[in-house]
Amino acid sequence: MTQHLTAPAAAQADADATPRADWWRDAVIYQVYPRSFADGNGDGMGDLAGIRSRLPYLRDLGVDAVWLSPFYASPQADAGYDVADYRAIDPMFGTLLDADGLIRDAHALGLRIITDLVPNHSSDQHDWFKRALADGPASPLRARYHFRPGKGESGELPPNDWESVFGGPAWTRTTNPDGTPGDWYLHLFAPEQPDFNWENPAVADEFRSILRFWLDMGVDGFRIDVAHGLVKAEGLPDIGSHDQLKLLGNDVMPFFDQDGVHAIYRAWREILDEYPGERIGVAEAWTPTVERTANYVRPDELHQAFNFQYLGTHWDAEALREVIDTSLAAMRPVDAPATWVLSNHDVTRHATRFANPPGLGTQIRTAGDRELGLRRARAATLLMLALPGSAYVYQGEELGLPDVTDLADEVRQDPSFFRAAGQDGYRDGCRVPIPWTQNGPSYGFGAGGSWLPQPDSWAALSVEAQTGDPTSTLELYRSALAVRRSHPDLGAGTDVTWLPDTAPGVLAFSRGDRGDFVCTANTTAEPVRIKVPGRVLLTSEEVVLEEGELSLPADTTVWWSV
Numbered sequence: 001m002t003q004h005l006t007a008p009a010a011a012q013a014d015a016d017a018t019p020r021a022d023w024w025r026d027a028v029i030y031q032v033y034p035r036s037f038a039d040g041n042g043d044g045m046g047d048l049a050g051i052r053s054r055l056p057y058l059r060d061l062g063v064d065a066v067w068l069s070p071f072y073a074s075p076q077a078d079a080g081y082d083v084a085d086y087r088a089i090d091p092m093f094g095t096l097l098d099a100d101g102l103i104r105d106a107h108a109l110g111l112r113i114i115t116d117l118v119p120n121h122s123s124d125q126h127d128w129f130k131r132a133l134a135d136g137p138a139s140p141l142r143a144r145y146h147f148r149p150g151k152g153e154s155g156e157l158p159p160n161d162w163e164s165v166f167g168g169p170a171w172t173r174t175t176n177p178d179g180t181p182g183d184w185y186l187h188l189f190a191p192e193q194p195d196f197n198w199e200n201p202a203v204a205d206e207f208r209s210i211l212r213f214w215l216d217m218g219v220d221g222f223r224i225d226v227a228h229g230l231v232k233a234e235g236l237p238d239i240g241s242h243d244q245l246k247l248l249g250n251d252v253m254p255f256f257d258q259d260g261v262h263a264i265y266r267a268w269r270e271i272l273d274e275y276p277g278e279r280i281g282v283a284e285a286w287t288p289t290v291e292r293t294a295n296y297v298r299p300d301e302l303h304q305a306f307n308f309q310y311l312g313t314h315w316d317a318e319a320l321r322e323v324i325d326t327s328l329a330a331m332r333p334v335d336a337p338a339t340w341v342l343s344n345h346d347v348t349r350h351a352t353r354f355a356n357p358p359g360l361g362t363q364i365r366t367a368g369d370r371e372l373g374l375r376r377a378r379a380a381t382l383l384m385l386a387l388p389g390s391a392y393v394y395q396g397e398e399l400g401l402p403d404v405t406d407l408a409d410e411v412r413q414d415p416s417f418f419r420a421a422g423q424d425g426y427r428d429g430c431r432v433p434i435p436w437t438q439n440g441p442s443y444g445f446g447a448g449g450s451w452l453p454q455p456d457s458w459a460a461l462s463v464e465a466q467t468g469d470p471t472s473t474l475e476l477y478r479s480a481l482a483v484r485r486s487h488p489d490l491g492a493g494t495d496v497t498w499l500p501d502t503a504p505g506v507l508a509f510s511r512g513d514r515g516d517f518v519c520t521a522n523t524t525a526e527p528v529r530i531k532v533p534g535r536v537l538l539t540s541e542e543v544v545l546e547e548g549e550l551s552l553p554a555d556t557t558v559w560w561s562v
Ligand code: ISL
Pocket: 078, 081, 082, 118, 165, 189, 225, 226, 247, 248, 286, 345, 346, 347, 362, 363, 424
């Protein structure tokens, strides 16, 4: 007998509003990029009112928590990662009252809220920085940042050879209040993002207070921006090399992954633990190895750290198996859950990464083979959601959105696009606003336009177009998250059991104490015959079962109940 099976075949998501200890260990956390999620007031820019109106969508999707990229008062030199006031909402996103309403509504729906905290640098429009500049070189307020005299005869050269992640020197020269050229200040990112000096007690005090402000507002945790960058090596020594890869965190540098950062997170953990309901800290730490990433999630530090090694792995069984094994092994000794992520607001979406050949990095400018990219992206998502630990979903990936690779230069806003030799200049491609409906000025994003243009082809990728279509990527995500909820074994623990005798290019593992869940993924371009291990729960592509055997199609993942 031949049986045709398509995705999905799963139960409805069951929103569970009851507090659960360790909720974060297997949570699926959805990243909202506020500018681009939903626009409540029709000005073309996403906002808190828009997000609030779409919370039921996220509950129905079946995620556990929502991480919001920054919505604080900001001149938007780096899309809000340049914060001018950590306790205020930027008027373009709304008010504190909107934030309060959003947090309450989310909780009522059983969703947790994680906010973005940006402690490595402020905006150059932050009050502290403006006063430090205005008060002149002798001002003690300058000790809150890294001000230094320049080198050379008249201080015309930067204090050291560090480069900004966004390209160009990591130092900008100031002008004294009397108009003469003054000292330089450090900015690992844009010149509008001066780095704080974390040796200064006022900085540490201020951030402890900011943490409490948002914890009192009810947030369930923080995603900590550039968590590996806060502490700089004493004396700010030259690096002697300008290899951009090093700036990405592939090496220990005098400004990244310094051991001193861990004392900060131990102090923050004490604050998080004072609050009820398991409030968490998530490190955005780019480090050379998963073992060094594990240092951020020791039992008295943060709860999770992003797994960028996983994000950087191509769709290849051998490489994936290795990164899964090393990630799980690195987290076991520190008793932290592994995390898995395929896309975020800084990298080319995985539907486009996998549409291109491997080795192009995480900033890709070519659309590649879209059909292939989407097929692999769907398979990669089912693989990710079958792994133990916590998984991150970036808004729009549940629609199978590709990166927009042909944005005109005039509409781009990524600050590093405008800086020579920057490494991240193409991040706008993954930040294009979400299509909700098939019609309307911005496909339901809002009543007006959208701050970055959406391709016409996105009507067919809208939430409206995909809802109810069993072959759509949106319904695949809904089903996968529903299955994950009804099989708590999926996210639990720190182990996968690899199944023996697996064909090259295929990943096959079981999960849970009884091994009653199996995931098989074919990462090759050819179908592979496998023995049927049980009943099909979900597939990323249509499969045809024949008498106990299955021809597992190319680039396809299947979930089985055994
Ligand atoms: O984007 C990157 C890799 O593609 C990283 O180099 C990234 O710049 C780095 O991880 C820090 O990212 C975070 O801080 C930046 C901000 O621009 C990013 O959006 C944010 O995720 C500065 O605040």
